[in-house]
Amino acid sequence: MSELFDDAGPAAPPLAGTGPAPVLEVRGLCVDFGVDKEWVPAAIDLDYEVNAGEVLAIVGESGSGKSASSMALLGLLPSNSRVRGSVKLNGREILHLSPAKLRQLRGNDVAVIFQEPMTAMNPVYTIGFQIVETIRLHRAVSPGAARDHALRLLELVEMPDPEKAFRSYPHQLSGGQRQRAMIAQSLSCDPKLLIADEPTTALDVTVQAEILDLMRNLRTKLDSAIVLITHDMGVVADLADRIAVMRRGRIVENGTSLQIFNNPQHEYTRALLAAVPHLGTAKDGGSVGGGAGGGEVDINAALAAATGASLEAVDGAELLRREQENAEALAHAGPDRPAGAPVLELSGVAIEYPKQGRVPAFRAVEGASLAIHEGQVLGLVGESGSGKTTIGRAAVGLLPVAEGSLKVAGLEIAGAKRRQLQALRRQVGMVFQDPSSSLNPRLPIGESIGEPMYLAGMAKGAALQQRIETLLDQVELPRSYRNRYPHELSGGQKQRVGIARALSLRPKLMVADEPTSALDVSVQATVLQLFRNLQQELGFACLFVTHDLAVIDVLADHICVMRRGRIVEQGTRDQILRNPQEPYTRRLLAAVPLPDPEKQRERRELRSQLLAAESS
Numbered sequence: 001m002s003e004l005f006d007d008a009g010p011a012a013p014p015l016a017g018t019g020p021a022p023v024l025e026v027r028g029l030c031v032d033f034g035v036d037k038e039w040v041p042a043a044i045d046l047d048y049e050v051n052a053g054e055v056l057a058i059v060g061e062s063g064s065g066k067s068a069s070s071m072a073l074l075g076l077l078p079s080n081s082r083v084r085g086s087v088k089l090n091g092r093e094i095l096h097l098s099p100a101k102l103r104q105l106r107g108n109d110v111a112v113i114f115q116e117p118m119t120a121m122n123p124v125y126t127i128g129f130q131i132v133e134t135i136r137l138h139r140a141v142s143p144g145a146a147r148d149h150a151l152r153l154l155e156l157v158e159m160p161d162p163e164k165a166f167r168s169y170p171h172q173l174s175g176g177q178r179q180r181a182m183i184a185q186s187l188s189c190d191p192k193l194l195i196a197d198e199p200t201t202a203l204d205v206t207v208q209a210e211i212l213d214l215m216r217n218l219r220t221k222l223d224s225a226i227v228l229i230t231h232d233m234g235v236v237a238d239l240a241d242r243i244a245v246m247r248r249g250r251i252v253e254n255g256t257s258l259q260i261f262n263n264p265q266h267e268y269t270r271a272l273l274a275a276v277p278h279l280g281t282a283k284d285g286g287s288v289g290g291g292a293g294g295g296e297v298d299i300n301a302a303l304a305a306a307t308g309a310s311l312e313a314v315d316g317a318e319l320l321r322r323e324q325e326n327a328e329a330l331a332h333a334g335p336d337r338p339a340g341a342p343v344l345e346l347s348g349v350a351i352e353y354p355k356q357g358r359v360p361a362f363r364a365v366e367g368a369s370l371a372i373h374e375g376q377v378l379g380l381v382g383e384s385g386s387g388k389t390t391i392g393r394a395a396v397g398l399l400p401v402a403e404g405s406l407k408v409a410g411l412e413i414a415g416a417k418r419r420q421l422q423a424l425r426r427q428v429g430m431v432f433q434d435p436s437s438s439l440n441p442r443l444p445i446g447e448s449i450g451e452p453m454y455l456a457g458m459a460k461g462a463a464l465q466q467r468i469e470t471l472l473d474q475v476e477l478p479r480s481y482r483n484r485y486p487h488e489l490s491g492g493q494k495q496r497v498g499i500a501r502a503l504s505l506r507p508k509l510m511v512a513d514e515p516t517s518a519l520d521v522s523v524q525a526t527v528l529q530l531f532r533n534l535q536q537e538l539g540f541a542c543l544f545v546t547h548d549l550a551v552i553d554v555l556a557d558h559i560c561v562m563r564r565g566r567i568v569e570q571g572t573r574d575q576i577l578r579n580p581q582e583p584y585t586r587r588l589l590a591a592v593p594l595p596d597p598e599k600q601r602e603r604r605e606l607r608s609q610l611l612a613a614e615s616s
Contacts, residue, residue: 021091022049023192023225024073029085031065031072031249039082043069044249046085050193050225057228057240057257059272061520062491064246066229070195074110075102090192108138111186115198117178121170127154127181128166131188138189153184156221157214174384176207180214187222197229204383204547209591209607212238231520233276234593237261237600245269257597275525276595277550341410342371343509343541344378344395348404351387351394363402364390365565372558374508377535377542379556379573381549381588386562388545392511395543396428397421409508426456429502429540433514435494439486445497446472446482452504471500474537476530492523499531503538510535510542516551528554549592553577561585586610 031043043065050056058066072083073094087095089109097105106112114120122130131150135141141149147166154162157180170178179199186194196215200208216239219226228239236243236257243260245253245268253266264270351365365387372378380388393399394406394413401414409427411420432438439448450468453459459467469479475496486494495515502510512531516524532555535542544555552559552573559576561569561584569582580586590607594600 022051023090024050024227025086025088025091026073027086027088029069029072029087030083031068031077032082033068033078034080034082041249043072046251048244048251048254050227052192052225053219053223054242055219055226055228055240057230057236057243058246059230059233059236059243060246061231061272061522063248065249066246067197069246070197070227070229073195074106074112075099076112104138107134107186107191108189109191110193110195111189111191113179113183113186113194113196113199117182118170120182121178121185123170125169126166127168127170127173131166131181131185134185134188150184150188153188154181156187156218157181157184158210159184174207176204176210179207179211183211183214183218187218190222191224194224194226195229196226198231199228200230200232200235205549205588206383206591208235209593212593213604215239232593233261233273233521233595234600237595237597238593238604245272261595261597272522273595275522277525277528277548277554278595342373342407343409344370344372344543345407346370346391346404347406349391349394349401349406350403351390351399352402353390354400363565365394368404368562368567370560370567370570372509372541372543374541375535375539376557377544377555379552379559380543380545380562381547381552381559382562383547383588385564387565388547388562389513390565391562392430392513392543392545395509395511396430397424426505427507428509428511429505429507431495431498431502431510431512431515433517435491435498436486438498439494439501441486444483444485445489448486448497449482449500449504452501456505458505467504471504474503474534475500491519492527495519495523495527496530499527499534503534506538507540510540511545512542513545514547515544517546517548524551531555549577549589561588583610583613 026046026048029043029046030041032039032041034040046065046069048056058070060066068077068081071077072081073087075097077083083095085095086093089105094102094105121127125133128147128150131153132143132146135146135149136143139146151162151166154165159165159177159180165173165177165181170181173181183199199215200211212235215226218224226239228236230236240257242256243254244251245260245266247268253260253264253269260269261273264273346368349365349368350363351368353362353364355361368387368391370378380391382388390399394401395408397413397416404414406413408424411424411427413421413424416424439445443451446468449471450459450464453464453467468482472479472482477493477496477500481489481493486497489497498515515531516527519527528551535555542555544552546552556573558572559570560567561576561582563584569576569580569585576585577589580589587607587610590603590610592603594603
């Protein structure tokens with residue numbers, strides 16, 4: 001989408017808050033990087049300010065300058081960078097402070113919450129040690145006082161068991177708990193400014209909702225200024241008071257959250273918002289993206305109705321009647337119900353991770369039954385650890401089936417010999433979550449796409465080259481890109497290469513494991529539209545694994561909801577997303593942030609009611 005618009009016209013006016021003097025005041029900020037003896041601009045003449053107790057969201061695609069400009073505030077850029085302009089914290093110029101004064105400033109007055117806590121925290125020290133170290137580095141307190149303060153911070157961020165978390169190492173905590181620990185460390189010295197760099201991108205939808213609730217509560221308690229860097233417009237709608245939209249290093253539009261969402265002025269902002277998939281807007285044959293088109297279903301109203309019904313007293317006869325209706329709906333899923341044997345069929349499947357040394361075998365999936373026919377997309381959703389990816393790995397023969405039956409294209413996987421599995425894998429393609437790590441960096445993309453066909457003996461010589469060009473055409477990449485290496489492509493282009501490679505053997509089944517979670521919203525929309533077009537054109541069955549329910553709403557015909565290794569609910573897309581029966585499914589839906597501030601406020605209230613109903 002970056003190529004659709006020109007940057008003609010004046011820059012957006014300074015983004016000014018209201019009320020008292022701002023905590024952070026940025027004027028004329030420019031960031032450049034030295035590349036091949038030339039200065040390449042990353043941020044150009046940025047003007048904005050943030051007041052105490054206020055959240056400013058800086059949004060835009062990768063490469064727009066969001067993170068570079070924010071890291072420049074703290075001197076965290078590499079040595080080949082150049083920073084100019086003015087940055088004032090509570091009226092004090094901080095941009096060109098000495099390294100010693102900058103170290104004192106970091107953590108003491110300004111703190112950062114990073115995107116991935118597992119890489120930001122030291123794996124060889126406990127959580128408690130790292131928080132205590134931060135406190136004692138900036139405060140002259142005893143070890144005992146620092147420990148007490150660290151435990152209070154872990155309580156403040158609502159850690160389930162602060163004492164246990166204090167003694168734990170990062171790898172012993174879940175993703176949400178690690179993020180809470182990092183927030184506690186960031187708050188250890190009561191910073192005046194908090195920079196949150198994609199704080200929820202790596203989290204499940206339910207954990208993300210908890211962290212957003214936490215950050216909203218902390219903003220009220222601590223009265224700190226917050227700069228939120230993200231490309232997730234649902235998160236922006238949930239947290240932000242004001243928004244700055246960046247493109248190619250410049251702020252192209254700014255305003256309050258309601259102004260930006262309800263009446264965007266710049267064409268880039270309108271395109272960015274249109275690219276966001278909205279839960280409830282998908283229609284058969286429609287395009288990917290939330291758009292302003294008709295046919296939107298009010299998911300909040302549907303959830304509220306379902307929640308209200310679930311809170312009423314329901315006798316056994318009523319429960320039996322509902323189960324019968326649901327079974328009949330599944331048996332007659334519509335006039336286009338496919339005929340013939342399914343491409344993927346699971347019946348009572350249990351999947352185990354084998355014993356390794358002293359670590360006993362772990363059963364990750366129990367009693368799973370589902371079926372996908374030719375031309376269908378089945379969305380497999382749930383939190384991390386629910387068993388989604390495990391089923392995807394078993395479908396391509398990478399994990400053994402402990403119990404039950406798992407068939408792919410009519411071949412039984414359970415107990416299959418190695419030669420049979422090799423033949424099976426020619427029938428299955430897989431698209432991975434991270435395209436950068438799934439492609440060989442030493443091979444041009446043409447070779448990466450052609451390698452499966454060459455090894456399978458499907459094509460060679462001129463026929464192979466022609467097939468590679470056809471695949472590049474299908475994923476809408478120029479044929480000239482066949483000689484480029486992965487590092488020369490953008491994230492979206494690399495994912496297109498991954499899709500082309502997965503399609504190379506003309507698979508009957510495609511397993512897509514979170515293929516868009518690492519992409520920008522506009523790139524994600526383009527890749528999803530491409531994926532949908534290819535699926536309709538080629539007719540392969542698809543198991544689409546994700547925790548993004550808005551993406552599933554766009555792509556899937558049927559949905560399976562997993563929790564703790566079991567499928568708790570399944571049905572057509574409309575049955576699951578418009579009329580969920582299970583409390584867990586309703587909670588998943590209520591945790592999805594909506595890219596609309598007013599509807600997101602309703603969604604938060606609804607989620608609170610659901611949680612209260614489950615706990616009572």
